[in-house]
Amino acid sequence: AQSVAQPEDQVNVAEGNPLTVKCTYSVSGNPYLFWYVQYPNRGLQFLLKYITGDNLVKGSYGFEAEFNKSQTSFHLKKPSALVSDSALYFCAVRDGSARQLTFGSGTQLTVLP
Amino acid sequence: GAGVSQSPSNKVTEKGKDVELRCDPISGHTALYWYRQRLGQGLEFLIYFQGNSAPDKSGLPSDRFSAERTGESVSTLTIQRTQQEDSAVYLCASSLEASGRSYEQYFGPGTRLTVT
Numbered sequence: 001a002q003s004v005a006q007p008e009d010q011v012n013v014a015e016g017n018p019l020t021v022k023c024t025y026s027v028s029g030n031p032y033l034f035w036y037v038q039y040p041n042r043g044l045q046f047l048l049k050y051i052t053g054d055n056l057v058k059g060s061y062g063f064e065a066e067f068n069k070s071q072t073s074f075h076l077k078k079p080s081a082l083v084s085d086s087a088l089y090f091c092a093v094r095d096g097s098a099r100q101l102t103f104g105s106g107t108q109l110t111v112l113p
Numbered sequence: 114g115a116g117v118s119q120s121p122s123n124k125v126t127e128k129g130k131d132v133e134l135r136c137d138p139i140s141g142h143t144a145l146y147w148y149r150q151r152l153g154q155g156l157e158f159l160i161y162f163q164g165n166s167a168p169d170k171s172g173l174p175s176d177r178f179s180a181e182r183t184g185e186s187v188s189t190l191t192i193q194r195t196q197q198e199d200s201a202v203y204l205c206a207s208s209l210e211a212s213g214r215s216y217e218q219y220f221g222p223g224t225r226l227t228v229t
Contacts, residue, residue: 043221
């Protein structure tokens with residue numbers, strides 16, 4: 001079985017400050033990890049993924065995420081937040097055998113001007 | 114290029130009626146997924162198609178839900194005798210799939226279903 005936890009329903013950060021959106025996971029095998037962003041009334045957009053290799057993954061719009069195997073975490077980060085980053089962020093996981101993604105409950109990010 | 118498209122974008126139906134939702138995946142994508150997103154919640158997996166293999170229906174919540182896909186093209190999700198708890202956004206995604214490789218899923222804009 002695979003599962004994802006996003007412990008924060010809401011994250012607020014001031015524009016220009018660094019942001020972190022937390023995600024922890026549980027899978028039986030090697031994890032494939034993803035971050036998606038959802039803007040109001042729009043579908044999910046892919047941000048980045050970790051499959052293998054470097055633990056620090058860089059993605060779209062200046063976002064990056066760090067895979068930490070010992071802590072089973074895959075936190076999303078950005079050095080300097082923009083107001084336009086305000087959206088709903090989902091972490092997702094699958095293991096090597098599953099095909100469907102298991103999503104977290106989402107974290108609403110609000111960047112304050 | 115064209116992304117995943119879904120129709121209709123919104124559907125309001127009366128309890129007990131049947132509805133059909135359509136998904137056009139990205140051309141060349143062999144895998145297609147349906148998910149459901151209830152208000153304020155994450156996505157729930159419903160069903161997965163990969164090429165000509167038997168679909169993975171393990172996420173379908175009841176026998177009122179069914180889906181079809183012709184080859185590697187359009188898919189339809191059908192909900193029979195709709196109930197109010199079926200109200201949600203239904204999202205379709207497609208991806209490339211190949212042995213030993215994992216690719217990201219690309220999502221359509223969704224169909225917002227409201228059962229009155």
